[in-house]
Amino acid sequence: MKHASVAALLSALPNLVAGQVLACPEETCTVAPYFAGNGGFVGESANSGGESDVTVHVICENATIVTTVPPEADGIVRQALTSANGLNCRNGGKGRIEIDNLQPGGWYWINDDQNSAVSALIPKEAVGNEKIAVTDPGGVTIDSPADGVAAYVKHSPTGRVGIIPRIVPTRPIPGCSGRVDSDTAVDCHLGSPEAWRLTASPSAVVRPGASQQTRVVTVTLHGENFVTTGNSVFGRGQIDHHLSILGILFNQTSGVATPQGRSGVLEWEVEVAADDARCLPANNDPDRGTAQTITFTLAELEGVIPDVPNDSVETTFTVKCPADSAATWAAELVPENPFPVDQ
DSSP states (O other): OHHHHHHHHHHHSHHHHHHHOOOOOGGGEEEEEEEESEEEEEEEBOOGGGOOOEEEEEEOSSOEEEEEEOOOTTSEEEEEESTTTTOSOGGGOEEEEEEESBOTTOEEEEEOSSOEEEEEOEEGGGTTSOBOOOOOOSSSEEEOOTTOSEEEEEETTTTEEEEEEOBOOOOOOOBOOSBTTSGGGSSOBOOOGGGOEEEEESSEEEOOOTTSOOEEEEEEEEOSSOEESSSOOEEEEEEEOOTTOOOEEOOOOBOEEOOTTSOOSEEEEEEEOOOHHHHOGGGOOTTTTSOEEEEEEEEEEESEESOOOTTOOEEEEEEEOOOHHHHHHHHHTSOSOSSOOOO
């Protein structure tokens, strides 16, 4: 009853409604490319944004009928599109069905006098693809609207019917890689400057004791869908931290190529040494328990397209003192006078 009353209202005011109805959004919409008479569709709710209902747009010549359909407990959505519920074009006319919030894999059907024609729902974003003519072998009736994206085929002696899409599928465009003059850099999807990023491993470091080796933090530059303009990529990094932070060693500012088998483009090593003035419990430094933040910034990058945003590609890692017991133990390993002499 609700659908029928909505349809009656819309049919009474087709021009006004056509100007007020919100379009089915291309990024989440699927389409029944050819629809006439009665039929229906099935699919599974995509549950995008927490909304599980799907919105159905029945687009006829001069009116658009819109309704929502809730999914069943298992997420399946099934809906008849007939004159009985007002979800079709009047007098069996032709139109188009657009459905929002369905997962890929939905399909629909059209009832003919003897059989039903079934076809997949297609993404709305594919409607603008190149279209082909459907082969006519003779002996069948083909209804193929000039601006349509599908044709309806019927063999009257047997009652066989079918829906044939006219859209040419397109291959996904691969991401760019390799040199700019290589085959892999032709007809590819180029990434954005914002795709460049830095990672630090580990992201948190416990300082060593005075007698222990320095800890190493590896900073790696990652990029997506980029091309190189030469045989190598040059990148320069820089670190920034508060003046009170000691023992951060960064001497090789130029990045080196990441070893084979590891992700990333370039990497740097930052060493973290001891800071007994802060970390030894006996020194009673008030900031001993506070983690210190080190910022690593990509200051310069050459030999790639796209370029990086200026001074905006960065990562951070923290350093902190060891626990009291570890710091005390490390201090006890070093006597007050490592070179005693006889008195």
